[in-house]
Structures are given as C-alpha cells and as structure tokens.
Amino acid sequence: xxxxxxxxxxxxxxxxxxxxxxxxxxxxxxxxxxxxxxxxxxxxxxxxxxxxxxxxxxxxxxxxxxxxxxxxxxxxxxxxxxxxxxxxxxxxxxxxxxxxxxxxxxxxxxxxxxxxxxxxxxxxxxxxxxxxxxxxxxxxxxxxxxxxxxxxxxxxxxxxxxxxxxxxxxxxxxxxxxxxxxxxxxxxxxxxxxxxxxxxxxxxxxxxxxxxxxxxxxxxxxxxxxxxxxxxxxxxxxxxxxxxxxxxxxxxxxxxxxxxxx
Numbered sequence: 001x002x003x004x005x006x007x008x009x010x011x012x013x014x015x016x017x018x019x020x021x022x023x024x025x026x027x028x029x030x031x032x033x034x035x036x037x038x039x040x041x042x043x044x045x046x047x048x049x050x051x052x053x054x055x056x057x058x059x060x061x062x063x064x065x066x067x068x069x070x071x072x073x074x075x076x077x078x079x080x081x082x083x084x085x086x087x088x089x090x091x092x093x094x095x096x097x098x099x100x101x102x103x104x105x106x107x108x109x110x111x112x113x114x115x116x117x118x119x120x121x122x123x124x125x126x127x128x129x130x131x132x133x134x135x136x137x138x139x140x141x142x143x144x145x146x147x148x149x150x151x152x153x154x155x156x157x158x159x160x161x162x163x164x165x166x167x168x169x170x171x172x173x174x175x176x177x178x179x180x181x182x183x184x185x186x187x188x189x190x191x192x193x194x195x196x197x198x199x200x201x202x203x204x205x206x207x208x209x210x211x212x213x214x215x216x217x218x219x220x221x222x223x224x225x226x227x228x229x230x231x232x233x234x235x236x237x238x239x240x241x242x243x244x245x246x247x248x249x250x251x252x253x254x255x256x257x258x259x260x261x262x
Contacts, residue, residue: 022218022219023218024075024216024217024218025216025217025218026050026214026215026216027065027074027076027215027216027217028049029045029046029049029050029051029052029063029212029215030045030049031049031065031066032045032052032063032064032065032066032201033063033064033066034061034062034063034064035061035062035063035064035095035098035099035129035201036059036060036061036062036099036128036129036130037059037061037130039056039058040056040058040059040060040061040129041054041056041058041061041062041063041204042054042055042056043061043063043202046213050213050214051211051212051213051214052202052211052212052213053209053210053211054202054204054207054208054209054210054211055208055209056204056208057083057085057087057206057207057208058206059129059130059205059206060129060130060132060203060204060205061129061203061204061205062092062095062099062129062201062202062203063201063202063203064092064095064199064200064201064202065199065200065201066199067199068197068198068199069093069167069197069198069199069200069217070167070168070169070195070196070197070198071167071168071169071219071220072166072167072168072200072217072218072219072220073164073165073166073167073217073218073219073220073221074091074093074163074164074165074167074200074215074216074217075162075163075164075165075215075216075218076162076163076212076213076214076215076216077160077161077162077163077178077212077213077214078160078161078163078202078210078211078212078213079158079159079160079161079210079211080110080155080157080158080207080209080210080211081157081158081209081210081211082157082158082209083207083208083209085110085206085207085208086109086110086111086113086118086154087109087110087111087113087134087205087206087207088107088108088109088137088203088204088205088206088207089107089108089155089202089203089204089205089207089210090105090106090107090108090202090203090204091105091106091107091163091165091200091201091202091203092104092105092106092125092199092200092201092202092203093106093165093167093198093199093200093201094167094195094196094197094198094199095198095199095200095201096198096199099125099128099129100128101126102124102125102126103124103125103198104122104123104124104125104147104167104172105121105122105123105124105125105132105203106120106121106122106165106174106188107120107121107123107137107203107205108120108121108154108155109121109137109154110154110155110156111154113135114134114135114136115135115136115137115138115139116134116135116136116137116138117137117138117151117152118151118152118153118154119149119150119151119152119153119154120149120150120151120174120187120188121137121138121146121148121149122146122147122148122149122172122174122188122190123144123145123146123147124144124145124147125143125144125145126143126144126145127142127143127144128143131143131144132144132205134205134206138151147190147192148188148190150187150188153180155179156179156180159178159179160178161176161177161178161179161181162176162177162178162184163175163176164176164184165200166220167195167200167220168195168220169193169194169195169196170191170192170193170195171189171190171191171192171195172188172190172192172195173186173188173189173190174186174187174188175187200217
C-alpha cells in the first residue's frame with residue numbers, strides 16, 4: 001500500500017510540474033509585421049527569426065505578431081545600444097487587427113525629458129500609435145490612458161534585460177531581470193478585468209538600435225498550478241468561523257445543564 005501511495009504521489013507531482021513548467025514555444029519573428037506608418041520604423045529580422053533590430057529614431061512604431069494570444073506568458077530579452085538617445089522602448093499586447101482599436105502598452109524611458117521621467121509606464125491606447133504622448137508620459141491624454149507607473153530607474157545602454165509578461169483575462173504581470181534588477185524584479189502586477197485576446201509585439205518611440213531576441217510563449221500558469229496546496233485547489237474544506245453569538249449560547253446551555261444535574 002505504501003509503495004502504491006508513493007507512486008500516486010509521484011505521478012501527481014509530475015502532473016503539477018508538467019503544468020507549471022510547460023515547455024515554451026519559440027516565436028518566429030519572421031512572421032511579425034510592422035504597424036503604424038512605415039516611415040516610423042525599420043525592423044530588421046535575423047535569418048533564423050530569433051531576433052529583430054529596430055534602427056530608426058522616429059515616431060511610435062510597433063512590430064506585431066500575426067496571430068492572437070491570450071492567457072499567455074511571454075519571455076525574451078531586449079536591449080538598446082548607445083546611440084546617444086534616451087527615449088522609449090517596450091511592448092504592445094492585446095493588439096487587434098491594427099492600432100485603431102484599444103491595446104495595452106508597456107514602455108520604458110531612459111532619461112528625464114519634456115516632463116517624462118525615467119522609468120516604466122503601463123497604459124491603454126485607444127487612439128492609435130500617434131496618440132501616445134512623448135512629453136508628460138505619465139498623464140492621460142486623448143486616446144491614451146495611464147494605468148500604472150513605476151518611475152525612477154531608466155534603462156542602461158548595452159545592458160541585456162530579460163522580460164516576462166503574463167497576460168490573462170484579469171491580470172497584467174510584468175517582471176524584469178538583468179542589470180540593476182538582478183535575478184528578477186516585479187514591475188507591474190496589475191489586476192484588471194475584461195482583457196481579451198490580441199496580438200503581441202515590440203514598440204519603440206524616438207529610440208533606435210533596440211534589439212529583441214529569444215522570445216517564447218507558453219500558457220500562463222493557473223492559480224492552482226502556482227498554489228497547489230491552497231484549500232480551494234486540494235478540495236479541502238475551509239473551516240467556517242463560528243459566530244460569537246452561537247458560542248455564547250452554547251456556553252449558556254452548558255451552564256444550565258450543570259445546574260439541572262445538581
């Protein structure tokens with residue numbers, strides 16, 4: 001019986017591990033396409049489709065997947081070479097057929113300029129790429145709604161950063177590692193609702209020589225995959241607190257019973 005139980009336990013642990021640590025699928029960047037005015041960007045994909053370099057310092061440009069993703073975790077690396085500029089690089093997701101419908105934007109500025117501080121910005125864009133403001137990037141504008149900011153730290157030239165995005169119906173979770181972020185720092189853990197399927201891609205604004213490489217996608221882990229011992233995942237019943245009034249009633253009846261016996 002003990003051996004049988006050990007086998008069952010081992011199979012269960014393998015099942016959990018198989019769900020949480022699903023094998024990531026490499027993303028072929030040869031399938032991506034540029035969005036926004038063509039003159040705003042120049043996206044040069046490597047022959048093996050593993051990396052892309054954006055070479056134009058211009059207005060907002062995006063390079064986006066052909067298909068939609070949802071309940072997905074993306075991972076990959078990005079960096080900017082020293083071109084003498086200090087502006088925005090980042091990612092778009094929840095992106096529809098083009099930029100005329102709302103999508104999410106995560107971008108990172110290196111230096112202080114025109115009222116925009118160095119650091120991270122999470123926003124929802126409904127007015128197209130051209131609605132994204134360069135200055136006062138932390139303030140809402142027509143077609144541009146700021147959801148959250150994490151300001152104070154800009155990116156550093158020639159440092160390779162690892163990026164993780166978890167995008168589900170109710171969560172946008174973004175982590176960065178590398179450089180001053182060490183083995184990993186949570187940048188945003190933004191709870192939301194009503195997120196929908198959409199395309200995923202890269203974004204630059206007034207920043208050239210930005211490289212993205214080694215991106216993969218996998219199914220985002222569920223709550224129970226991340227918390228397998230939680231009562232709602234194991235089927236165990238959670239004790240319901242007894243109201244104080246019932247406790248008092250019980251003590252009163254106990255005292256009455258003792259008096260009657262005497």
